[in-house]
Amino acid sequence: MSLVVNTPFGPVTSTSIQWVEVKEYDKPLFATTTKYERNGGGGPIILNMGGDNVLFGVFEGFQFAEGTGVGSEHGGYVYENMTTEVLPEAREIDFQSDRAKRGLTFFRFRNLNDPLSGELVDIENLAAHFGEGYALQDGFLAITHQPVEEGRAEALLPWLATYEDDIFLDRNVYDRGTLAPSAIISGFER
Template sequence: MKNIALLALLLFLAAIGLFLAVVWNGYEWHQKLTVTVDTPNGPLSASSVQQMRLSDKRGPWNPPEGSGVSFTLSGEAVVMELSQGRYLFALLSGTPSLGEQLYPKMDVIDAAKLLERGEAEAYRSVTLSRRDHPLLVTFGDINDPASVERVDPANLEASFGPGYRLQSMTLALTEEPVTKGKVKKVLLWLGPYPEPTLSPATGDISNIPFSSKVAQGDFIRGKR
C-alpha cells in the first residue's frame, strides 16, 4: 500500500514538473535602453528600463503549432523633451533583445541564461545599429494622439529643427527596476489597455493614417 502511495506521489510530482517545463520554461532580465540626442544646447540623454522575457516552448510535449521561442517586452518607451513641449519617443515596438545584440552567434536560450543569471560578461553596453533601432515618434500636439508623427532617425532636424541629431541608442543589462510613470506624465490621454490605436480605423485599406498603425501598447505594456 505504501509503495502504491509512493508511486502515486512520484507520478504527481513528475506531472507537476512536466507542466512547469511546458508552461513556465522561460527566462527574464531587465535591459536599459538609452537614447542620446545632440541638440543646439548640447547632448541630451534619456533611458527606460524594460523587462524582456523569453519563453521556450520547444520540445516533444508541445504541439507543433505552439512550439518555438518567443520574446515579450514590457515596460515603457523612452521619452525625452528636446525642446519646449516637443518630445521624442523611442517606442517599445522594434526594441531588440539584449541577448541577440551581445551574443549574435549564440543560441538564444544560452544567451538568455547568461542574462538572467547576470553573468559579469553580460554587463556590457551595446550600441544599436540603425537597423535595430526601435520606432521613433513625436506629436504635433502632445494632447492629440492622432497627431503622432514618425521621426526619421537619420534626420531629426526634419521634426525638431536645426541642430538636432541622433547620436546613439544603447542597450545594457541592469538590475534597476522597470521604469514606471514617465510616459503617463506626458501622455495624459493614455488608457488602461494596450490594444487601442491612436486614431480609429477609417475603413480605408489603401491609405491608412500613421496614427492608426501605432497602439497605446507601443508606449506602455504590462502593469501600469
C-alpha cells in the same frame, strides 16, 4: 537603452529600462511552430527635449533583448540567461543597420495632448522633425539590474490610459504606420 541627442541647447540624454522575459516550452504553442513566449514591458524610450519636443521609441518585438544567443526564429532572436547576465560594457547601436530599422520605431506627437498628432521620426534625421540643431549623437544598449520605471509614458500622455483606437503615425507605411496604445505603455509592439 540610452540615447544622446544634440540639441541647440546642448546634448540631452535619456536612459530607458525595459524588461524582457522569454519562456521556452517543450511543445509548440497553439497552432504555431514556435516554442517560445516573449513578454516585455517598462515603457517606451522617452527623450524629453523640452515642450512638445519629445522623442518616443518602441521595440518591434524582442530582437534587441540581450543575453546569450541560442538561435533565431522568425527574424528575431531568442536568448537564455535573460535576467542574470550583465554586459560588462554597453553596446553601441548602429541605427543604419537593417536590424535597427526593423527592430525600433521612433515617433513623436506634434502636440502631446493630441493622439491624432503622431508621426514617425527618422532617427537619423531628427532636424527634419524637431528643427535645426537636433541630431542623434549616440545610442547604447546594455543589460542592467537597475529597476524598471513604469508609467513614464502615461505621465507625459495622460490620454493614453483611456485611449482605445490605434495611433496613426504614418498612413503610408503599412507595417509601422500604426501603434496600439498598449505598445506605447509597454514599450514593445508585438
